[in-house]
Amino acid sequence: MDQQPEAEPTTPVRMTRRRWVAAVAAGSTLLAAAGFAASQVIKSPAQAAADTKPPAADVLTAPVERRVLKETVVLRGTVAAGQSVTVTPAVGGGESAAEPVVTKLPVNAGGTVRAGQLLLEVSGRPVFVLKGELPVYRDLKPGAKGDDVAQVQQALRDLGHGTGNDVSGTFGAGTKAALQAFYAGLGYDPRPAVDDDGEAVEAAEQGVRAAERALEQAQSAAETAEEGQEQDGEDGEDTTGGAGNAEAERTIEWAQEDLQTARQALTEAQAAAGPMLPAGEVVFLPGFPARVDSVSATIGARVTGGVMTVSAGKLVVRGYLQERQKGLVRAGQRVEILAERSGTTVPGEVRSVAKTLDAGQEQGGTSANGTDGERAPAAPQGYPVVVEPGKPLDPALAGQEVRLTVEAGSTAGKALVVPVTAVSVGSDGKSVVTVVAAGGTQRRVPVRAGTQGDGYVEVVPVGGGRLESGALVVTGIRQTSGGGA
Numbered sequence: 001m002d003q004q005p006e007a008e009p010t011t012p013v014r015m016t017r018r019r020w021v022a023a024v025a026a027g028s029t030l031l032a033a034a035g036f037a038a039s040q041v042i043k044s045p046a047q048a049a050a051d052t053k054p055p056a057a058d059v060l061t062a063p064v065e066r067r068v069l070k071e072t073v074v075l076r077g078t079v080a081a082g083q084s085v086t087v088t089p090a091v092g093g094g095e096s097a098a099e100p101v102v103t104k105l106p107v108n109a110g111g112t113v114r115a116g117q118l119l120l121e122v123s124g125r126p127v128f129v130l131k132g133e134l135p136v137y138r139d140l141k142p143g144a145k146g147d148d149v150a151q152v153q154q155a156l157r158d159l160g161h162g163t164g165n166d167v168s169g170t171f172g173a174g175t176k177a178a179l180q181a182f183y184a185g186l187g188y189d190p191r192p193a194v195d196d197d198g199e200a201v202e203a204a205e206q207g208v209r210a211a212e213r214a215l216e217q218a219q220s221a222a223e224t225a226e227e228g229q230e231q232d233g234e235d236g237e238d239t240t241g242g243a244g245n246a247e248a249e250r251t252i253e254w255a256q257e258d259l260q261t262a263r264q265a266l267t268e269a270q271a272a273a274g275p276m277l278p279a280g281e282v283v284f285l286p287g288f289p290a291r292v293d294s295v296s297a298t299i300g301a302r303v304t305g306g307v308m309t310v311s312a313g314k315l316v317v318r319g320y321l322q323e324r325q326k327g328l329v330r331a332g333q334r335v336e337i338l339a340e341r342s343g344t345t346v347p348g349e350v351r352s353v354a355k356t357l358d359a360g361q362e363q364g365g366t367s368a369n370g371t372d373g374e375r376a377p378a379a380p381q382g383y384p385v386v387v388e389p390g391k392p393l394d395p396a397l398a399g400q401e402v403r404l405t406v407e408a409g410s411t412a413g414k415a416l417v418v419p420v421t422a423v424s425v426g427s428d429g430k431s432v433v434t435v436v437a438a439g440g441t442q443r444r445v446p447v448r449a450g451t452q453g454d455g456y457v458e459v460v461p462v463g464g465g466r467l468e469s470g471a472l473v474v475t476g477i478r479q480t481s482g483g484g485a
Helices: 010-041 045-052 147-158 173-186 199-234 242-272
Strands: 057-063 065-067 070-087 102-104 118-122 125-131 282-285 290-295 308-321 334-339 344-353 383-389 401-410 415-419 431-436 442-453 456-461 472-479
Touching (some): 070 290, 070 383, 125 147, 282 308, 308 344, 334 383, 401 442, 415 472
Antiparallel strands (some): 057 472, 065 415, 070 401, 070 442, 102 118, 290 308, 308 383, 334 344, 334 401, 344 383, 442 456
C-alpha cells in the first residue's frame, strides 16, 4: 500500500502571514512618514519661485493740480541799516597831530544820534554828524565848488543856518557864516582855512591903502601942475605944459591900475580866509536818527584807527547766497521777510546780488601758551545779497536774523503741477508721468517740465498726450509685508 506524504503543519504557515501583514503595515507607515518629511523639504521650481518673490506692491499716487506754482529760494539774513560808517578821526595841524587822543565821548553803543550832534572829541577837536549821502573825501575851504559843498550847505540849512546868497555848490561868504554859527553852537571855534593868523588879509589891506595913497598923490600933483599952467597963461608967458600934462595923466592911470590890482588881491585873500570844514571832523549819514552800533574807544585812548561804527538810513536785510542759489536770484525779485521772533512778515524786493564771493571775516586763534595765534581767513560766506523791505521795518529788528523766501520764478497763471517724484526720464531722455485709471490700468503721458518749487513741478503734456487736473499719477511704490502662496 502506498505511503501518503505528511501534511504541512498549519500553525507555522499562519504565523508567517501575520508577520508579513505586520511588516507590510509597518512599511507603509514608514513610507508615509518619509513622504511627509520629503514634502517639507522638497519644492517644485514654481513653488520655490512663488515663495521667494517680493511682497505685493501698492502704487502710490497723487492728484494732478492746477494752480500757480512759485519757485523759491530760502536763506537767512540780518537786518541792518542801509549805510554803516566806521568813524576814523584824522586830526591835523598843531600839537594835537602828534598824539591824538579821545578827550570826550558823549555817546554809547546802542544809542541814537541826530543830525549835527557831537560824536566825540579828539585832542580838543569835535567830530560830528551831518545829513548827506556823499561820503567826505576832502577838506572844504572857502572858494571850493562841487556836490560835496552843496551837501554841506543843505545840511547847514536843515539845522537852521542859512547860507545867504551863495550859489549852491560854491563855498562863499554865506556858507562861511553858516559854518561859523554851527561850530559856535557846538561850543568850538572852526579851523581857519588859512592858518596864518590873518596875515594874508592884513597884507592885502595894506596894499590897498598904499595904492589909494599913491593915486591921491598922483591926482594932487596933476592938479598942482594944471594950476601953475593957468597962472602962467594969465601973465602972458608962453606956456609949454603939454608934456607935463601928459606925464601927470600917465601917473594917475598907473596909480589907478595899481589900486585895482591891490583891491583884487584883497578880495581873493578875504575869500580864502575864514572857517573850513576838515574831512576828519565830519561824518555824513543818509538819514536820522542814526544808531551807534559799536564804540571801541575810551576817554584818554590814543586814536590809531576806527573808534566807533555808526549806521543810518532805511533798514534793509543783508544775506549770503550759496553757489547753487546764485543763478536763481536776481535784482527785482519779490521776497517775503519773516521775523521769526514776532511771527510778522513784510514783503520786500531783491535790491542787489554781488558778483563776487565774499570771503567772510578773519578768524583769530589763541595758541596753547595764551598768546594770540595767527589769524586765518574764515570759510567763504557766499555772495552778498541785499533785500529792501516794501515798508519800513521795526527799528527793534536791527541786528536780528530773519528768514528770507525769494520768489525765484513763477508760472504764468495757473498751470498743471505734480509732485517732483511723479516725473521720470526714460532712456530716450524724455520726461513722462504715469496716469492710473479707475480700473487700475496705467498709461504714460509725455510731458515737458517747467517751473519747480516746494516739491512740485509744472508739467505740460506734449506729443498729443492728455493730462487733466484731478487725474492720479504714480509717485512711487509702497512694499507690503505679505507674500505669495
